[in-house]
Amino acid sequence: MNLAIFISGEGTNCENIIRYFADNTYINVSLVVSNKKDAYGLERAKSLGIPTCIANKEVFSNPQQLLPLLKDIDFIVLAGFLLMIPDYLINAYPKRIINLHPALLPKYGGKGMYGQARPQSSERRRRERNGHDSPLRFKYL
16 A cells, blocks of 8 residues: 655654554555645655655645646545645545544644634534544544
8 A cells, every 4th residue: 555645844743654664565655745845854755765746735726736646645644734635635535534633723723723813613613513622533534
């Protein structure tokens, strides 16, 4: 199984995933994708021999540009990736995308949270939808 890891920053989780699967005969980290050209995680991946590519918002919004980059990818791991995942990508990878940072916004967004400007009503809607106030929620996209 070929994994792509999507990152936006330092890439510490990305590096740990790559190292974890380094000797695995079934799972192979095949690509690291970043929406930021200066994300240090790209250097981490390159130093471990993993191919990288940059997919800015323009590339990400166009399925004809992004999907060919992922042609051999079976599973996507979002490891600190800050862009919204477009519907076409969710449809192309049903139940094959995992978000390692499924923070409930805005309460648990952390440093640099892209949704800081989201209205507080998002917290109310989340509570109504989920019926609880847990900071951890795992979800396949």
